[in-house]
Amino acid sequence: MFLEKVADDAELLFLGREYPLGLAYFRPRLHKAFAANAGLRDEAAIRRGLERAEFVKKEIEALYYLKRYRTLRKRYVPDA
Template identity: 55%
Template sequence: MANLNPELRRQVIAIYKELLHVGREYPLGFDYFRPRLHKAFMSRADERNEAKIISYIGQAEYVKKGMDYIFWASISIANVLPSSTEIEAL
């Protein structure tokens, strides 16, 4: 990422770290998620066009919001559904 606007570089690293953090709760596991995230970011590592980089950051933010939604929706559903012991008691 040489010759890249330092602010954009900081944003790219920050969103990568945020996605890594959110990926810990990924349904298929962190070991499945991390290599795919790394591959996705590395596929664009040579990009120097600032407009495209800003667009990619926006796409990453969108993915992060979707992952947050999936995580919180799964928690909400788990809290609403009866447990297996409650079902057996019926």
């Protein structure tokens, strides 16, 4: 379970580079969220935290693809 947490942390940090407000905004909030849950010992609570991390990853990916779509549309579709 510890390795899952570390992997989620690394993936979220990597995805945070493309966060609309930037890594400087995202990184302290990510650290704060993980620090707030550092004391969890109940396996069910840890699982819920990992599920929430997966949800956040999917949301950041969606923001990335939306940003990419809008950029390409501006570039190739006139008057968009």
